[in-house]
Amino acid sequence: xxxxxxxxxxxxxxxxxxxxxxxxxxxxxxxxxxxxxxxxxxxxxxxxxxxxxxxxxxxxxxxxxxxxxxxxxxxxxxxxxxxxxxxxxxxxxxxxxxxxxxxxxxxxxxxxxxxxxxxxxxxxxxxxxxxxxxxxxxxxxxxxxxxxxxxxxxxxxxxxxxxxxxxxxxxxxxxxxxxxxxxxxxxxxxxxxxxxxxxxxxxxxxxxxxxxxxxxxxxxxxxxxxxxxxxxxxxxxxxxxxxxxxxxxxxxxxxxxxxxxxxxxxxxxxxxxxxxxxxxxxxxxxxxxxxxxxxxxxxxxxxxxxxxxxxxxxxxxxxxxxxxxxxxxxxxxxxxxxxxxxxxxxxxxxxxxxxxxxxxxxxxxxxxxxxxxxxxxxxxxxxxxxxxxxxxxxxxx
Amino acid sequence: xxxxxxxxxxxxxxxxxxxxxxxxxxxxxxxxxxxxxxxxxxxxxxxxxxxxxxxxxxxxxxxxxxxxxxxxxxxxxxxxxxxxxxxxxxxxxxxxxxxxxxxxxxxxxxxxxxxxxxxxxxxxxxxxxxxxxxxxxxxxxxxxxxxxxxxxxxxxxxxxxxxxxxxxxxxxxxxxxxxxxxxxxxxxxxxxxxxxxxxxxxxxxxxxxxxxxxxxxxxxxxxxxxxxxxxxxxxxxxxxxxxxxxxxxxxxxxxxxxxxxxxxxxxxxxxxxxxxxxxxxxxxxxxxxxxxxxxxxxxxxxxxxxxxxxxxxxxxxxxxxxxxxxxxxxxxxxxxxxxxxxxxxxxxxxxxxxxxxxxxxxxxxxxxxxxxxxxxxxxxxxxxxxxxxxxxxxxxx
Numbered sequence: 001x002x003x004x005x006x007x008x009x010x011x012x013x014x015x016x017x018x019x020x021x022x023x024x025x026x027x028x029x030x031x032x033x034x035x036x037x038x039x040x041x042x043x044x045x046x047x048x049x050x051x052x053x054x055x056x057x058x059x060x061x062x063x064x065x066x067x068x069x070x071x072x073x074x075x076x077x078x079x080x081x082x083x084x085x086x087x088x089x090x091x092x093x094x095x096x097x098x099x100x101x102x103x104x105x106x107x108x109x110x111x112x113x114x115x116x117x118x119x120x121x122x123x124x125x126x127x128x129x130x131x132x133x134x135x136x137x138x139x140x141x142x143x144x145x146x147x148x149x150x151x152x153x154x155x156x157x158x159x160x161x162x163x164x165x166x167x168x169x170x171x172x173x174x175x176x177x178x179x180x181x182x183x184x185x186x187x188x189x190x191x192x193x194x195x196x197x198x199x200x201x202x203x204x205x206x207x208x209x210x211x212x213x214x215x216x217x218x219x220x221x222x223x224x225x226x227x228x229x230x231x232x233x234x235x236x237x238x239x240x241x242x243x244x245x246x247x248x249x250x251x252x253x254x255x256x257x258x259x260x261x262x263x264x265x266x267x268x269x270x271x272x273x274x275x276x277x278x279x280x281x282x283x284x285x286x287x288x289x290x291x292x293x294x295x296x297x298x299x300x301x302x303x304x305x306x307x308x309x310x311x312x313x314x315x316x317x318x319x320x321x322x323x324x325x326x327x328x329x330x331x332x333x334x335x336x337x338x339x340x341x342x343x344x345x346x347x348x349x350x351x352x353x354x355x356x357x358x359x360x361x362x363x364x365x366x367x368x369x370x371x372x373x374x375x376x377x378x379x380x381x382x383x384x385x386x387x388x389x390x391x392x393x394x395x396x397x
Numbered sequence: 398x399x400x401x402x403x404x405x406x407x408x409x410x411x412x413x414x415x416x417x418x419x420x421x422x423x424x425x426x427x428x429x430x431x432x433x434x435x436x437x438x439x440x441x442x443x444x445x446x447x448x449x450x451x452x453x454x455x456x457x458x459x460x461x462x463x464x465x466x467x468x469x470x471x472x473x474x475x476x477x478x479x480x481x482x483x484x485x486x487x488x489x490x491x492x493x494x495x496x497x498x499x500x501x502x503x504x505x506x507x508x509x510x511x512x513x514x515x516x517x518x519x520x521x522x523x524x525x526x527x528x529x530x531x532x533x534x535x536x537x538x539x540x541x542x543x544x545x546x547x548x549x550x551x552x553x554x555x556x557x558x559x560x561x562x563x564x565x566x567x568x569x570x571x572x573x574x575x576x577x578x579x580x581x582x583x584x585x586x587x588x589x590x591x592x593x594x595x596x597x598x599x600x601x602x603x604x605x606x607x608x609x610x611x612x613x614x615x616x617x618x619x620x621x622x623x624x625x626x627x628x629x630x631x632x633x634x635x636x637x638x639x640x641x642x643x644x645x646x647x648x649x650x651x652x653x654x655x656x657x658x659x660x661x662x663x664x665x666x667x668x669x670x671x672x673x674x675x676x677x678x679x680x681x682x683x684x685x686x687x688x689x690x691x692x693x694x695x696x697x698x699x700x701x702x703x704x705x706x707x708x709x710x711x712x713x714x715x716x717x718x719x720x721x722x723x724x725x726x727x728x729x730x731x732x733x734x735x736x737x738x739x740x741x742x743x744x745x746x747x748x749x750x751x752x753x754x755x756x757x758x759x760x761x762x763x764x765x766x767x768x769x770x771x772x773x774x775x776x777x778x779x780x781x782x783x784x785x786x787x788x789x790x791x792x793x794x
Binding site: 001002003004005006008009011043044045046047048049050052053056057060061063064065066069070071072073105106108109112113116117118119120121122133136137140165167168197198199200241243244245246258259260261265267270273274277278279280281282283284285286 | 398399400401402403405406408440441442443444445446447449450453454457458460461462463466467468469470502503505506509510513514515516517518519530533534537562564565594595596597638640641642643655656657658662664667670671674675676677678679680681682683
């Protein structure tokens with residue numbers, strides 16, 4: 001008799017984006033003359049760059065000829081790409097061996113799948129508001145979650161709790177949804193805490209390329225000792241426009257171990273075993289496209305994408321500043337996390353913004369209890385649209 | 398304190414293919430004048446077909462322009478592809494809704510990840526010899542395994558056990574490694590058994606395209622009632638040469654439920670929840686390439702690939718028949734599972750075949766205890782090489 005994993009029944013259905021879509025559709029139907037502008041999307045809009053498409057075309061040609069065809073590749077990624085990623089880290093002063101880097105189809109997959117490695121008896125510390133994947137994947141394992149409040153009082157950057165003994169710690173910096181970025185000193189405190197209690201930090205660095213301030217760390221491994229307590233997830237989705245092209249990478253240092261029955265077990269070996277058993281690698285074609293992202297020309301193009309989106313972030317941030325509306329993010333991050341004006345709740349402001357301005361954003365309450373009263377705007381839209389949206393907002397609020 | 402999932406420590410390291418590589422390297426070093434032919438590989442060697450590469454190029458061009466760029470797609474795959482797959486099933490008389498089809502990066506990933514849905518208290522019935530992924534992914538969950546002996550006495554096609562009450566049942570037809578194929582009547586018995594005891598059949602149909610005999614089922618859903626007890630995994634890896642391009646699909650029928658606390662839970666909904674939470678879909682580019690596989694021209698090209706490999710299978714099968722060596726597979730399957738000649742054990746025959754003929758195969762013992770005394774040859778090599786390898790074999794044994 002097959003019995004399901006009952007932990008799935010503890011998951012809440014997420015209606016956030018479907019509820020938004022329904023509200024927008026109803027509004028558009030009632031007001032067909034209005035042009036709706038979306039500042040709610042977490043997806044990029046600029047196309048793949050010329051270096052990347054050239055590399056993809058060349059790889060397709062290789063796959064079409066017997067002499068250059070590629071069948072099964074290494075599950076953890078080709079060395080030509082892992083070496084480029086290692087060099088990218090090195091350019092930020094972080095020394096990694098290619099064997100510590102695992103190429104995957106995206107940070108979301110790895111952040112979910114990494115939970116396979118850990119006992120469901122571990123407690124997970126997770127910030128609130130939060131990227132829902134951290135919560136749901138732990139609920140699927142039946143793991144206990146302790147939420148860390150991210151709010152105005154701590155600049156949306158929770159610090160280690162005095163009490164809780166964690167097994168797993170989720171940190172995301174620059175943060176989704178808040179846009180807040182941890183300083184080096186703050187991450188040092190987290191590393192110290194993790195080393196103290198033997199916890200593993202799961203560090204989501206998917207937005208690292210948006211950091212402009214040279215004092216802010218892009219990688220947890222810029223912190224001494226992190227190689228003994230942290231796994232880092234990164235992605236080309238938001239940097240090189242790979243949301244529909246799918247490539248991420250996860251760093252599991254050789255020095256990282258966890259306990260079992262008094263034994264120290266290498267998490268790098270454990271993840272390699274997981275990936276070689278349950279994964280078959282990223283398409284050769286896509287890995288060649290990703291390699292081009294790390295070329296000098298590819299890096300220049302990627303920087304142009306980031307610059308374009310960050311001009312949007314500035315437009316949003318300036319409009320909010322001019323109104324005296326509190327917000328975080330918008331600098332060093334593509335997300336802007338604003339306090340809802342006029343004392344509105346998240347969904348109330350959503351309705352007002354839609355009705356008064358025909359602009360769509362994301363209610364903060366959708367990211368957790370502590371998101372209530374806040375609202376997420378993103379900089380991934382068209383530049384002219386972003387300007388117009390904020391002009392409408394400035395006139396209406 | 399982070400504690401690992403201790404079940405990982407129950408996994409045996411697999412040295413099968415690394416041991417083979419070491420032996421071949423040593424042989425080649427000792428005999429640099431010998432040309433080694435490999436009939437051990439489970440990977441395809443013919444390139445992607447013209448329809449597929451044309452579609453891939455066109456999709457790359459789309460991704461390079463803002464107007465036709467694709468960001469995040471549906472996690473379960475684009476409808477343009479799911480509809481093609483539904484039509485493919487329909488051409489075999491199986492009616493599926495596109496919502497019952499989930500596109501993924503390959504059957505291996507899905508076969509591993511599907512275990513997320515089930516309680517670790519379920520017993521898994523697994524044939525021996527076996528594709529090691531079935532065993533290892535269940536060990537990672539701490540699930541009890543009952544092995545079903547596949548041997549000469551049952552034509553390498555184990556039937557339902559009288560005693561064991563199963564939760565999960567793994568069937569692979571055409572089988573890897575043995576090449577044996579279940580008949581309609583045999584699968585009817587399995588479906589009856591599964592419905593009787595409320596088990597879920599996990600049916601691996603990755604090699605279905607190699608079936609030539611029209612009486613043999615390609616899909617478990619050709620059996621009445623299977624939509625209430627079976628999940629099917631399929632892949633373009635071995636049919637369209639996608640081992641390095643990565644696309645598979647999994648069918649979870651709407652009618653399939655499993656129990657929890659007296660409730661009936663839809664496995665289609667559960668898998669959708671798993672995939673939307675832990676997966677972000679297959680690259681748009683790759684899905685467009687896969688769509689081309691299902692076009693009339695793509696199907697014709699795919700059939701040519703299969704025909705080429707099956708000519709190799711015939712060469713191997715004829716050589717074994719001429720020697721009176723028992724084997725299974727080679728018809729309706731790209732694998733040939735032979736009894737080791739001269740009473741040799743699997744690894745002894747490996748050494749003899751390498752030393753006498755400079756030919757490499759895969760020792761059956763590497764696929765489980767019941768593989769001892771058997772040997773796997775594959776038809777995925779070059780045709781002239783396959784002929785030469787079997788000529789060498791015929792002269793030497």
